[in-house]
Amino acid sequence: MKNILTSLCVALLLSAIARAQSKTLNGVYAGVRVTPGVVMGGGMTREDVVVYFRPDGSFTYDLHKADWQTRSDGKYTIQGNNLTLNYQVHNRTIRYKLDKDGDIDADGCTLLKMPVDGSVPKGYFKFSIINSSGGGSSPVTYVGAAKDQGLLFDGKGGFSSNSASATVISGNGVGGGSSRESSGKGTYTIHKGVLSLKYENGKTAVHSFFCRPGDPVMAVIDGNIYFMEEPPKAASRNTAATGNARQNNTGPAATPVPETADGKTLLLKANAVHGGAALNQVKTFGFTALLQGLNVRSIADVAGNRVRIEMRKGNQLVQVEQLEGNAGWQWKQGKTGTLSAVRAAEMMAVFHAGVLGLRKQEIEALAIKEVKPAKAGYSVHGGQQGKQYLFLLNNESQLMAAGDNTGNVLSTSVYSNWKKVDGLLLPFTEAVSAGGQKATIQYQQYEINTAYPETVWAKP
Structure with missing residues (x-):
């Protein structure tokens, strides 16, 4: 009987160790990896790192895909505080660390855990998109087009969306300015990371949505990271900036500068x-x-x-x-x-x-x-x-x-x-x-x- 009890205790101990060594994650982890620039124009990069881990050991980073809930981009394992991601498509392995707070240290970028079935907080989330390319005789022919996309939630099931853009072009000409256009409003619901939007005009849209309360309030919408900030104020299309220059320049065009301008x-x-x-x-x-x-x-x-x-x-x-x-x-x-x-x-x-x-x-x-x-x-x-x-x-x-x-x-x-x-x-x-x-x-x-x-x- 003693040998049987001893064997049973050993088996239970080994089972407990195995369970401890094969911990799983459940939820979306997100963070921003950046290299800060210097004062006004010294190079800066940003990378949104977002991964959805499932208890079955699979994960996906494609939360903008329609099948994100079931899509698998690879398998992960946990040994102690070591987290290993084995990507299937790219045939590569990435190793992270689990910290004591339950977040992930992803090579200097902290991935914060987002609640799986969280709510949508009251507030405004903005995401910036910037495109640029070069060419022609100058180093930059098409310099930049920046667009801010925002979602404003009232905390009671209502939302509104808007966008703002600023465009600057060099080559045959330079155009610049900013404009803000409302993209609509309506009602929303959230369930297990699925945000459903119903616009007043009857249009519907579905997004993956995870939000982390705290400072700062951060949300992952379709795999992109948004931060809560003050909602934009309604303004005229020509807004004066401090000083003698205007911040927005969308009014009548002035006489072009001659090609021979110094x-x-x-x-x-x-x-x-x-x-x-x-x-x-x-x-x-x-x-x-x-x-x-x-x-x-x-x-x-x-x-x-x-x-x-x-x-x-x-x-x-x-x-x-x-x-x-x-x-x-x-x-x-x-x-x-x-x-x-x-x-x-x-x-x-x-x-x-x-x-x-x-x-x-x-x-x-x-x-x-x-x-x-x-x-x-x-x-x-x-x-x-x-x-x-x-x-x-x-x-x-x-x-x-x-x-x-x-x-x-x-x-x-x-x-x-x-x-x-x-x-x-x-x-x-x-x-x-x-x-x-x-x-x-x-x-x-x-x-x-x-x-x-x-x-x-x-x-x-």
Whole structure:
């Protein structure tokens, strides 16, 4: 009898160990992997990482597909806190870590668990889409088209949807502006991740929908990550921005700039709009910003040719990049390494692109290659130190967008929400596209000519 009991206890113990080693997940895990850019035009990438895990050991990342509930893109296993994903189609294996809070550490990107059968909170969710491509004689023929799509839920079963777009084109012409169009409203229901929308006109739509409460409130809609923010306010099609330039330029077209217009003269007019002498005298430049739920702080020492970028999740420092001259270092997850030459070049663009690229000394150093007229403004294409830069200005000489090829891929930025800060006209929203990746950065505060102590440049 004793041997039988001993054997039974051993069998039960082994069974318990086996169950513990073969844990399963049930739900959608989502997070944003980003490489933050520098000040206005230094290259930034965003990747939405979304995976739906099932208790049967299968998973899918195609939540925009109609069969997402049953679709399998591979199998996963769990041993201790090690999570292994074996992709069937791509024949590849990816290894993640499960943290103590039940979330997933996906190579520096935290995937947060979204409730399987959650509700739809009251609020407005926005997702930004940016497209860009190059070609022609200039480095950027079609610079950018940015579109914001939003869903507003009232928390009582009603919704409305809208979209906003801003387009900037260089080539045969430059067009720019913004418009907002309501896409309809109606009622909604949610059940086990399936959001059903019924519009007032009778149209229906079904989406996969998972939402995580907290700070920030984040939702996964058809595999794309949305963040809750303030709903857009109704505005006229021509809205004045702080300063002498208009934020939106959708009114009557002005007389196109002649093909023979002098590029440096045009850029000097933009220099005056964005601060003139105050802009030319910038010695240090810094900002704090919110980037898809992450806190970013960047400082630039113009005289010392140094740039530092810090990225935090809440109060936890997760990444630091620092440029010192033409090279630099990076710190990530406790490990320090050398900045790649490509990344160093991208960070160097802070001194030559965007608003800082409109400083008089930068304009004088720019070799003008091309000036293009348009209905709503003009573009100036130039180069220096082997790199190409593009400035797109509206009829009031305000910078609408910019592009550069300082990295391996074309980087474009579309600017909006302009405000005066210490005599400079600066954007508080920037939509960036680089190599097919998209991101939106919301600037919270700028620091102009702050005397930074040497300690802020130290390694973590």
